[in-house]
Amino acid sequence: MEQILANGVYLGSQYAMIALGLTLIFALMNVLNFAHGQMYVIGGFVTYTFYGQWGVPFVLALFMSCVTLAILGALIERFLFAPVIKGSSREESTMLLAAGIAFFLDAVILLVFGEKQRGVPKIVDGVFNYDFRLIMPYDRILICVLAILSIVAFIGLMQYTKTGRALRALAQDRTAAQLMGVNVDRYSMIGFALGAMLAGLVGGLLVTITGVNLGMGGPTSIKAFMMVMIGGAGVISGAIWGGIILGFMEAIGLALLYQYGDITYLLIFVSLMIFLAIRPQGLMGKPWG
Amino acid sequence: MQRRTLMKAALTAVALTSFQATSALAENTVLKIGFVGVTSGPAAAWGISNQRSMEARAAWINETGGYTIGGTTYDIEIVSFDDQKDPKRAIAGMEKMAQEGIHYVVGPNVDDGAAAVRPVAESNGIMYFPYAFPKSLYQAPASNAVLGMVANYQSGPSIYKYLMEEKGVKTVAFIAANESDPLSQRDGGVEAAEALGLEVVSANVTYQVDTTDFTPVLTPVMRAQPDLLVLSGVSPANAPQLIRSARELGFQGVISTETAQDAGVLAEGAGDLANGFISVGGASTPELASPMMNEFVQRYTDMFGEYNDESNTKVYALEYILETLKADPAAITDVDAFKAAMDTFEAPNPYMNGDAKLRYVGMTSFGQRRQVAVPLVVNVYQDGAFETLFVAEVD
Numbered sequence A: 001m002e003q004i005l006a007n008g009v010y011l012g013s014q015y016a017m018i019a020l021g022l023t024l025i026f027a028l029m030n031v032l033n034f035a036h037g038q039m040y041v042i043g044g045f046v047t048y049t050f051y052g053q054w055g056v057p058f059v060l061a062l063f064m065s066c067v068t069l070a071i072l073g074a075l076i077e078r079f080l081f082a083p084v085i086k087g088s089s090r091e092e093s094t095m096l097l098a099a100g101i102a103f104f105l106d107a108v109i110l111l112v113f114g115e116k117q118r119g120v121p122k123i124v125d126g127v128f129n130y131d132f133r134l135i136m137p138y139d140r141i142l143i144c145v146l147a148i149l150s151i152v153a154f155i156g157l158m159q160y161t162k163t164g165r166a167l168r169a170l171a172q173d174r175t176a177a178q179l180m181g182v183n184v185d186r187y188s189m190i191g192f193a194l195g196a197m198l199a200g201l202v203g204g205l206l207v208t209i210t211g212v213n214l215g216m217g218g219p220t221s222i223k224a225f226m227m228v229m230i231g232g233a234g235v236i237s238g239a240i241w242g243g244i245i246l247g248f249m250e251a252i253g254l255a256l257l258y259q260y261g262d263i264t265y266l267l268i269f270v271s272l273m274i275f276l277a278i279r280p281q282g283l284m285g286k287p288w289g
Numbered sequence B: 001m002q003r004r005t006l007m008k009a010a011l012t013a014v015a016l017t018s019f020q021a022t023s024a025l026a027e028n029t030v031l032k033i034g035f036v037g038v039t040s041g042p043a044a045a046w047g048i049s050n051q052r053s054m055e056a057r058a059a060w061i062n063e064t065g066g067y068t069i070g071g072t073t074y075d076i077e078i079v080s081f082d083d084q085k086d087p088k089r090a091i092a093g094m095e096k097m098a099q100e101g102i103h104y105v106v107g108p109n110v111d112d113g114a115a116a117v118r119p120v121a122e123s124n125g126i127m128y129f130p131y132a133f134p135k136s137l138y139q140a141p142a143s144n145a146v147l148g149m150v151a152n153y154q155s156g157p158s159i160y161k162y163l164m165e166e167k168g169v170k171t172v173a174f175i176a177a178n179e180s181d182p183l184s185q186r187d188g189g190v191e192a193a194e195a196l197g198l199e200v201v202s203a204n205v206t207y208q209v210d211t212t213d214f215t216p217v218l219t220p221v222m223r224a225q226p227d228l229l230v231l232s233g234v235s236p237a238n239a240p241q242l243i244r245s246a247r248e249l250g251f252q253g254v255i256s257t258e259t260a261q262d263a264g265v266l267a268e269g270a271g272d273l274a275n276g277f278i279s280v281g282g283a284s285t286p287e288l289a290s291p292m293m294n295e296f297v298q299r300y301t302d303m304f305g306e307y308n309d310e311s312n313t314k315v316y317a318l319e320y321i322l323e324t325l326k327a328d329p330a331a332i333t334d335v336d337a338f339k340a341a342m343d344t345f346e347a348p349n350p351y352m353n354g355d356a357k358l359r360y361v362g363m364t365s366f367g368q369r370r371q372v373a374v375p376l377v378v379n380v381y382q383d384g385a386f387e388t389l390f391v392a393e394v395d
Helices: A002-029 A036-053 A058-087 A091-113 A138-160 A162-172 A174-179 A184-210 A214-231 A236-256 A264-278 B002-026 B044-063 B087-099 B111-116 B118-123 B152-167 B180-196 B215-223 B239-248 B263-274 B291-304 B316-327 B335-342
Strands: A127-130 A134-137 B029-037 B067-069 B072-082 B104-106 B127-129 B171-177 B199-202 B228-232 B254-256 B278-281 B346-348 B357-361 B376-382 B385-392
Touching: A002 A036, A002 A058, A002 A134, A002 A138, A002 A162, A002 A184, A002 A214, A002 A236, A002 B215, A036 A058, A036 A091, A036 A184, A036 A214, A058 A091, A058 A184, A091 A214, A127 A138, A134 A138, A134 B215, A138 A162, A138 A184, A138 A236, A162 A174, A162 A184, A174 A184, A214 A236, A214 A264, A236 A264, A236 B215, B029 B044, B029 B087, B044 B072, B044 B291, B044 B316, B067 B316, B072 B087, B087 B111, B087 B118, B104 B316, B111 B118, B111 B180, B127 B316, B127 B335, B152 B180, B152 B228, B152 B254, B152 B278, B152 B376, B152 B385, B171 B180, B171 B215, B180 B199, B180 B228, B215 B239, B228 B239, B239 B254, B239 B263, B254 B278, B263 B376, B278 B385, B316 B335, B316 B346, B316 B357
Parallel strands: B029 B072, B029 B104, B104 B127, B171 B199, B171 B228, B228 B254
Antiparallel strands: A127 A134, B067 B072, B278 B376, B346 B357, B376 B385
């Protein structure tokens, strides 16, 4: 039981971080960013290059992942999403654009970083072993703590800073925020950059545990969408709960149902379908959007 | 006036350069060889190593004057199609090859893709070289598919037997991704292990192919405390993470797989924890690699920036196609001639030291020669490189 709980907390914290950026962008711009997984992968590769290849300290490499993705996100919003949103009222325009960006980034990743799985040296050696009832490598514990701290810092930023208040106002009512003097264009760009930066941060953190490869982007996006749908699209706390719930469902399913083969995800998807049929807006979303 | 002269000179230079380029391209007839496989998504490494092996070898051939078959010298052109590991896309890829008049195709990389393209290949006179293991593809009445590597039901028993005799292995656990290839390889491995007298203590645990954290997946397997953990059909992307998680959970036994791996990927992803990991490779270890293999590795590295150890196996398919066409030039447009040549074909293996031969095998497994005789080189990973554990042959 201890192992299941520990696995659940670890998986839940990393999933919550992945979902946060996606739901932030959705909340601000009503854009389903299909390229979120690819941004996560780029974050992993940037940390891999700085820390794994060039020997730069891990913290600095992680910072470079955040900066790279923040700039990339800002550029994507400024030159791609903003013009499309202004020029088209159809939601599928931004969806198609996001899908196109995902394919484009996949191609760029292949050209720049290659097709191989990449990994970096462990940031902390050793394994915590409590009487073989709870086994957890120290690097996972550290990453879990860092992920939780990052989530807390993000919530703090959203709650207690001027930027956070402006972003929340934008998410609640774009027109009202504009009438109150919020520079919508500027804060949309900041919000998108922040969402992309979160993807880069979690990619950089997790490359130390899971490594990174070209093909991780699509599945990561799908998992992130699941978490966002569970928690409620566009709700920050919903994304966190969605990540924690998915993490625990995985940990419990893998521990208790292994003898029946890989039915954990089958059950998760069935549960999700039933849940969405009963509560389509997710746990914390509003029925009216 | 001066400007006009300059423009004329520039135009003349452009025209001459274009003429020269056209002449160089038109020097040899072009022989197109196809590739249909996965070059995107989580399994991209499998197909990309295929495609790049073919492209590196084709560039080498073209650079050195082309490939002579029946008195005609050909430049080799590789026509590639990414099937995204989707059988429907694989069919579309094979149809594209047929439309381009291509008769020889390498791929697909996985079981369902290889099965899906069979009708298209057979109806359009295409010989194809899949990296898929279902015997029905290679047994009569099927005759157009040629297995491009050693199957797990051929390499697995050799590895298990070696480990029983040399390491005293008595119990084994299998873990596989929840996909057709790894699951069928797991089933074949379980059957082979039981036939050899090994006790299978766990074989039900599977994982999603996009799993990134294997600790929860492996925890129940570790409780069974096997002597040997087999990673059935594991992709190079997943192998380091599985090894790392198993070792971190305290597993002390042997870990093996029957798929090809990359030493650099293992070094980065698992480091010293991968020491002792057993996998199947090609002719890459220093004692086996011929000067031509070494040159291939160098050219591949120069062309793509980094070599992939999986290409030690993937380098063979194109060589087999060209050498067999050389043995019977009529086969360039007539696959029946190719099939007839396969029964007696034999040529020196340019990638291995010693007197190894290129020839078609498969009589024991398929009842007909529908497999390339890639050497069964079983490697063990040690401190960043593979060492040859033993070499065997498939008949």
